[in-house]
């Protein structure tokens with residue numbers, strides 16, 4: 001599904017160079033649920049942005065479903081972001097003037113879907129995250145947890161190959177975080193591949209695999225023995 | 236993203252900031268409104284002038300000697316020339332025309348006078364410029380042959396001298412350079428100065444129409460100011476003018492001594508002047524359109540900066556550079572096109588108002604509307620391209636990080 005080989009990312013700010021990613025090798029297979037952990041500044045977001053085709057590495061290779069993404073142009077990357085990747089941000093990143101429904105429809109507009117199809121799929125996605133009763137609300141009329149659920153519905157609506165989430169619970173209280181993790185687990189049960197950044201061990205233990213970063217390098221990569229199941233029933 | 240979605244989203248954005256959108260449009264509105272107003276008034280007055288000239292007929296020629304410094308006595312137009320011109324087969328009517336200023340007409344109280352001018356013409360004049368006769372008749376052939384001391388005056392003068400209008404057969408006294416002369420009134424016309432007086436707001440001198448021979452005797456001259464010619468076929472008027480000129484040059488044995496103008500030439504000249512004025516004012520209005528376009532560009536740049544984050548979000552969801560470019564370009568074009576449409580309506584209303592004051596019916600052609608809409612969309616595209624490109628080129632990560 002995802003294969004990254006000796007990936008390097010260097011930020012240059014004037015004379016100062018920051019090596020945000022150093023020789024990263026990582027493979028994520030279909031159906032996995034991976035948490036990426038590490039201290040602040042260790043390169044987690046940098047990796048996620050590259051995986052999400054929002055940014056490019058300085059060197060190394062990135063294969064998404066066997067396609068070498070590093071060789072694609074801007075338009076091709078936009079198409080991948082649109083169809084193959086669902087991205088969930090810490091800050092929700094909803095468009096404030098659009099309703100929940102319209103926010104969820106956005107990726108389909110760029111995919112060129114017809115109005116009716118968009119409506120149906122967007123309503124289905126909102127239903128999946130338990131927000132059928134909030135479809136016509138504006139983002140500022142929703143709680144943090146609800147906003148993040150709209151963002152998840154939006155990320156899922158074009159049925160992407162992979163769901164990327166950069167600290168999705170970072171702005172949420174523990175109850176909302178728990179709800180979001182429940183949604184992720186349900187989606188993963190249905191076969192959605194998820195890579196998620198978090199610095200909370202408690203949250204990370206809801207996933208099946210934890211990759212830990214330090215100073216731009218992977219220091220550990222372990223499967224979770226006994227993931228916490230939302231609703232109590234541990235696997 | 237199809238065009239309908241783009242339009243909807245652009246309209247929505249503009250509506251969410253109505254005041255700003257309106258103020259941005261204002262420059263375009265004012266520019267377009269003034270262009271429409273000026274061109275509609277211009278076209279309206281042109282049509283009015285043309286129809287005014289049409290009443291006089293299109294088949295009229297004016298012959299005049301060029302008053303250059305080396306003009307010789309033999310070049311002057313005379314009554315013999317009138318006879319010569321009559322012989323041309325294309326000529327319908329010919330009249331000599333001699334105008335003399337400085338006449339004073341004695342009023343009821345002989346101590347009072349009204350200024351006037353004498354026009355000498357022949358019996359054919361009345362077929363060429365039909366007079367609005369109220370009483371009596373106009374100059375006829377026997378008046379000319381007999382050099383009769385007769386005159387045709389207008390109702391205003393009749394009222395001043397006699398206190399009534401039907402004064403055919405009465406005698407008026409006119410003070411001229413050689414003293415007081417008496418003339419018998421043979422006809423009274425409507426006030427010939429009505430239009431002029433209403434514009435100038437003052438009394439104009441009175442015209443006294445007399446037989447040309449009578450006038451020449453009084454002034455002891457044998458040359459004319461003009462010869463007016465009406466032709467049988469207005470289509471051939473240019474050719475006829477050339478031939479008449481040749482006849483005159485042969486007779487006077489000179490070259491390039493006469494102007495021969497048709498009324499069409501005068502209409503064209505007036506239209507040309509009006510056209511220049513319209514073009515000049517339109518140019519000034521065009522500058523305000525240009526300034527309006529800069530206003531649109533400025534606001535679009537502000538909008539792009541304000542919505543950097545939105546651009547990042549849209550890109551993260553799969554918007555291509557061209558989708559973003561289209562979105563902002565459409566917003567700019569909608570601003571200018573709606574501004575243009577409001578401007579057309581405002582210009583039409585303003586034109587009607589000014590037209591009412593100037594007594595002109597403004598004319599808005601479909602062509603000018605199409606051009607205006609075209610120009611305003613063009614202004615939108617030009618003003619929008621740079622900001623839209625700036626938006627499209629934003630790096631998604633940088634844009635998402637923007638606060």
Ligand SMILES: Nc1ncnc2c1ncn2[C@@H]1O[C@H](COP(=O)(O)OP(=O)(O)O)[C@@H](O)[C@H]1O
Nearest residue numbers: 011013018020039040041042043044045046047
């Ligand atoms: N745009 C940037 N310019 C310069 N340095 C950056 C930029 N983005 C991230 N960095 C640096 O790269 C390193 C990794 O950052 P990041 O991937 O955001 O870390 P994390 O998400 O793990 O907190 C940090 O040292 C950070 O300061």
Ligand SMILES: [Mg+2]
Nearest residue numbers: 044045046166
């Ligand atoms: Mg981060």
